[in-house]
Structure formats: structure tokens, C-alpha cells
Amino acid sequence: MTIExxxxxxxxSIFGLLLIGLPLAFVTGLVAVIFTxxxxxxxxxxxxxxxxxxxxxxYSLVAVPMFVFMAGxxxxxxxxxxxxxxxxxxxxxxxxxxxxxxxxxxxxxxxISGIIGGExxxxxxxxxxxxxxxxxxxxxxxxxVCAGGSLGTMVPPSIVLIIYGLIxxxxxxxxxxxxxxPAFILMAAYMLYVIITCARNPNMSGAHKPWADAxxxxxxxxxxxxxxxxxxxxxxxxxxxGGIASVxxxxxxxxxxxxxxxxxxxEYSLKLLKExxxxxxxxxxxxxxxxxxxxxxxxxxxxMGGNRFVSNAILGLDVAPIVIILVMMAIxxxxxxxxxxxxxxxxxxxxxxxxxxQLGLDPVWFGILFAxxxxxxxxxxxxxxxxxxxxxxxxxGITLKDIFGAMLPFIAIQLAVLGLMLAFPExxxxxx
Numbered sequence: 468m469t470i471e472x473x474x475x476x477x478x479x480s481i482f483g484l485l486l487i488g489l490p491l492a493f494v495t496g497l498v499a500v501i502f503t504x505x506x507x508x509x510x511x512x513x514x515x516x517x518x519x520x521x522x523x524x525x526y527s528l529v530a531v532p533m534f535v536f537m538a539g540x541x542x543x544x545x546x547x548x549x550x551x552x553x554x555x556x557x558x559x560x561x562x563x564x565x566x567x568x569x570x571x572x573x574x575x576x577x578x579i580s581g582i583i584g585g586e587x588x589x590x591x592x593x594x595x596x597x598x599x600x601x602x603x604x605x606x607x608x609x610x611x612v613c614a615g616g617s618l619g620t621m622v623p624p625s626i627v628l629i630i631y632g633l634i635x636x637x638x639x640x641x642x643x644x645x646x647x648x649p650a651f652i653l654m655a656a657y658m659l660y661v662i663i664t665c666a667r668n669p670n671m672s673g674a675h676k677p678w679a680d681a682x683x684x685x686x687x688x689x690x691x692x693x694x695x696x697x698x699x700x701x702x703x704x705x706x707x708x709g710g711i712a713s714v715x716x717x718x719x720x721x722x723x724x725x726x727x728x729x730x731x732x733x734e735y736s737l738k739l740l741k742e743x744x745x746x747x748x749x750x751x752x753x754x755x756x757x758x759x760x761x762x763x764x765x766x767x768x769x770x771m772g773g774n775r776f777v778s779n780a781i782l783g784l785d786v787a788p789i790v791i792i793l794v795m796m797a798i799x800x801x802x803x804x805x806x807x808x809x810x811x812x813x814x815x816x817x818x819x820x821x822x823x824x825q826l827g828l829d830p831v832w833f834g835i836l837f838a839x840x841x842x843x844x845x846x847x848x849x850x851x852x853x854x855x856x857x858x859x860x861x862x863x864g865i866t867l868k869d870i871f872g873a874m875l876p877f878i879a880i881q882l883a884v885l886g887l888m889l890a891f892p893e894x895x896x897x898x899x
Contacts, residue, residue, distance in 0.1 A: 470776045477502060477768065491810045492753075495760030499767045506771050518766035519759050525633055526715065532751045533718030534624055537579060537699075538586070539743030540725045544734045546695055547589050550575060553692030563665030563672045565601060566611045567658050569594040573615030574654050575693075577622035578700040579721070587616030587853050591860040599862060604671040607661060609865065609873035613846050613853040614657055614880075620808070620842040621650035623704055624718065627808060627841050630754075631834045634816045638831075639714045640707050645831050645895040646838060649888055653839070656880045695732075699724045754809055761813025769817070777818050778825070788826040792833075792889065795819050796840060803844025807852070811841070832888075835895045839885045846874040846881075 468476075477498060484494040503511050522528075541547050550572055561567055569590060576586050590612045598608035620627045623643035632639035665672035703721040706712040712720065729735050768774070781791055795815075802811050816837070823833045846853045854870040861870070888895060 470772050473502070473506070473771060474768075474773060474776060477764075477773075485805075490756075491807060492756035492760040495757070495764040495810070495814070499760065499763035502764075502771070503767050506767070511770075514766065514770065515763045518762045522758050522762040523755065528633060528755075530624070530629055530639075530715045530718040531626055531754060532747050533715070533722045534626060534629075535747045535750045536722050536743055537718075537725045539746040540722075540729055540739070541576065541579060541589070543739045543742060544725075544729045545732065546725075546728060547572075547576060548593055549692035550696050553689040561662065562669065563603075563607065563661040565594075565598055566603065566607055566661045566665070566672065569598070569611050570615045570618075570654055570657050570661070573618050574622060574650075575696050575700060577619040577625075577650075578704060579696055579725070586619055587613060587856040588860055590616050591857045595857075595860075596862060602670070602672075605865065605869060606873040606876075607664065607671055609857065609861075609870050610877045611657070611661065613851075613857055613870065613874050614877035615654075616856075617842050617845040617853055618650060618654060620845060621646055621653060621835075621838050623647060623650075623707070624714065624721075625838060626754075627812070627838050628834060629714065630758075630809065630812050631816065631837055634812060635820045635830050635834065637834060640710075641831050642834050643704070643707055643714070645835055649835050649839070649884065649895050652887070652894070653842075653881065653884050656884055657877065660876060660880060695728045699728065757807070757809045758813055761810060765814065765817045774818055774821065778822050781822055782825060788828060789889070791822070791826065792828070792836070795822075796836065796885070796889075799837065799840035800843060800847075803840060804847055805850055806844075808841040808844055811844070812837070829892065829896055832892045832896050835888055836885065839881060839888060843878060843881045843885070847878055848874075 480498050480501075481494055484497070485491065489497075499515060500512075503515055507514075572594070573586060573590060576589065595608055595612050598611070599605065619625060623646055625643075625646065628642040628646055629639055631637070632642050699721060702724050703717045706717045706720060707714060726735075729739070781794070784791065798815065799811060802815070806814075820830055820833070823830055845851055848854070848871040851871070851874070854867055854874070857870055858865070858867055
């Protein structure tokens with residue numbers, strides 16, 4: 468069997484097994500074992516074990532449970548709620564003010580934890596009912612919650628960027644530095660869309676309803692609500708950008724900082740700690756199992772000569788490097804409609820990143836493009852995870868059709884920002 472036929476068979480096997488409902492981690496692991504036995508024989512099985520060992524002993528992977536634990540504590544404490552109420556004080560009478568401050572809160576939460584699912588659920592519980600009660604059009608309210616909650620793919624300490632750094636061998640600290648401005652541009656683009664839309668049609672922001680739900684807080688009380696999250700974000704990102712701590716060490720400091728803040732607020736309990744730890748185990752277990760399966764599959768495929776086949780096929784195209792990058796972006800976008808971002812990263816990046824380096828392009832810049840693509844995948848139909856996270860906590864009457872329809876303008880904004888990063892790489896790499 469030639470490597471070309473084996474490639475088609477391997478890809479077909481993956482999608483065929485996924486269609487019958489098997490989890491991605493088991494699919495990739497099963498396909499890896501079958502192709503190892505079929506191509507090399509039983510003597511090659513230890514190679515699979517070596518791939519597993521290499522993945523799970525990666526030191527930087529320790530940062531992931533720390534950030535997930537931070538998100539679990541934030542979900543269950545009152546810090547996020549206080550941050551939301553405090554930001555509402557400063558939103559004033561700006562068109563779409565509550566939606567705009569929801570995006571700012573989402574940016575803060577992403578900068579603290581980097582976990583997407585928890586953010587969307589949290590905003591769905593806190594912000595969505597508030598906006599609907601104030602008369603916001605549900606398309607604006609839903610879109611802001613899902614798009615804002617998905618900022619975690621971009622805003623450091625993004626788990627997406629950490630996994631990308633592990634796979635690519637690129638400095639995670641450099642990825643964080645490169646991601647901050649693109650993430651800010653993305654948030655600003657969302658805000659601009661909301662402000663323009665609500666200014667042109669005030670009824671979309673509940674202009675016909677009184678400002679009855681505004682929190683009765685003084686400026687001092689509002690600043691107090693912002694202080695703890697801002698301090699934790701500064702602790703995590705400041706220590707990384709300042710070269711004081713590695714990403715793993717900063718994650719540990721952030722987790723300790725959130726735990727201390729919860730304790731000082733009088734919200735600490737064994738139940739809260741247990742639930743946060745269980746969420747951490749469940750989330751990290753999913754990431755590790757998918758990573759193990761994908762690492763085995765990619766390792767076997769590379770030993771078969773698959774990486775050389777794909778590399779030669781792409782580099783053999785008589786086109787400019789930017790066209791090759793666009794093809795990769797299209798593959799990410801298509802796969803993002805059906806697969807989880809972890810699976811896409813584990814399956815595609817080990818093959819794509821060497822090609823990017825051979826083309827003489829910056830892998831840090833490519834990491835930012837990948838993160839934006841994964842943000843698109845998070846809210847794109849038919850299987851965008853953000854829609855299902857929000858549906859689990861959305862008020863009665865909001866359907867999946869409503870949610871996916873509301874996200875279309877925000878997907879267009881994400882694609883526009885992706886085009887901007889493609890056209891002007893220096894936006895992300897200037898600080899490196």
C-alpha cells in the first residue's frame with residue numbers, strides 16, 4: 468500500500484468512526500494501533516508507548532490544570548458576579564452599554580483563567596438574563612455572550628496557545644505576548660459592532676425600557692469589585708511578560724491568588740473546593756486522553772512517511788507561500804465545524820508547523836492565526852461548542868437556531884480580523 472492510499476484510508480477511518488459516535492480520543496488511539504500493526508507489525512507497539520510517555524511528561528502541560536482550577540473557582544465564587552456589576556456602573560448610557568461591558572468582563576475573565584466553556588456558562592447565567600430583561604435584542608445578547616466567552620482562545624493565558632506551544636516547540640511566553648494585541652483588536656471589533664448597531668437602532672439595546680436594573684453602587688464600591696480580578700490578571704500576565712516566572716509558575720501563582728481571594732471574601736468551603744477540583748480533573752482528563760490518542764496517531768503516521776508525503780504535496784504546489792497558508796486556514800475552518808479544537812491541534816499542527824518553518828514563516832504568527840481559527844470553530848455551526856454551553860443555561864424560549872443565527876455577524880468579524888492578521892503579521896510579532 469502506498470502512503471497516498473494509506474493517508475486517504477486513515478482520514479476516512481477517523482471520520483467514519485466519529486460518525487458512529489465514538490469519542491475522538493478512542494478513535495485516534497484505535498486507528499493508531501491498527502495502522503501500527505498493519506504497517507510495521509507487533510514489534511512496533513513500543514513506539515506507541517514512547518509517544519504517550521513523551522506527551523504526558525511534558526513539563527509545560529502542568530499549567531493547564533492550574534488555569535482550569537482558576538476557572539472552576541471563579542465559576543463558583545462571587546468574584547465574576549461582582550466584576551459584572553462593577554463594570555455596569557461604568558457603562559453609563561453608551562449605546563449597547565451593558566453588552567459592551569459584558570465584553571470587557573469576558574476579556575477580564577479570559578485573562579484570569581483562559582478557559583472558554585466556563586466563561587460562556589458564567590456569562591450566560593449573569594449577563595444574558597440581564598440584557599434580555601433590559602430589552603436587548605436576543606441576537607445581540609446571545610452573540611455577545613458566545614463571542615465574548617470565546618475570547619479565551621486568544622487572551623493569554625489561553626489553553627489553546629499553551630497546547631500550540633507544546634506541539635510546535637515555540638515559546639509559550641512569546642505566544643502570549645503576540646496574542647495580546649490581536650485579542651484586544653478582536654474585542655474592540657465586537658464592541659464597535661455592538662455600539663454601531665445599537666446606535667443605529669436604539670431598540671436593540673432596550674432604549675424603550677427604563678434603567679431599572681442598574682446596580683446601586685458607588686464608584687468606590689465598583690472599583691472594589693474590579694480590584695481582585697484585575698490583581699490576579701496582573702499577577703499572572705505581569706509575571707510572564709516581565710520574565711519573572713514561566714507560564715507554569717505563573718499558573719500556580721494565579722491559582723493560589725484566586726484561592727486566597729475566595730478565602731478573603733469568605734466564600735471558601737470544602738464543597739466549592741471539591742467541585743472546582745472535579746471540574747479540573749474532568750477537563751484535563753479530556754485534554755490528556757485526546758492528546759494521547761492524537762500523539763500516537765501522528766507519531767505512527769510520521770513513521771509511515773506521512774509527514775513527508777503531505778509536506779512534499781503542499782510545498783510542491785507552484786504557488787506563493789500565502790496561498791499555502793490560506794489552504795491551511797481553510798482546512799482549520801472546515802475541521803472546526805466538526806471537531807474539537809484539541810483534536811484539530813493534535814492532528815494538524817505536527818504536520819503543518821514543519822511546513823510553515825520550511826516556508827520561512829514565523830511559527831508564532833501562525834500560532835495566532837490558529838488561535839483565531841479555533842475561536843471561529845467555537846461558535847460556528849453545526850457543532851460549535853459555545854452554542855451548546857449557552858443552551859444549557861439559556862432562559863426558556865431560546866433555541867439552538869436562535870443561538871447559531873446570532874453568532875453569524877460575530878463569525879464575520881472573526882474572519883475579518885483573521886484576514887487582518889494574515890495581511891499584517893507585524894501586528895502580532897512586533898513585540899518579539
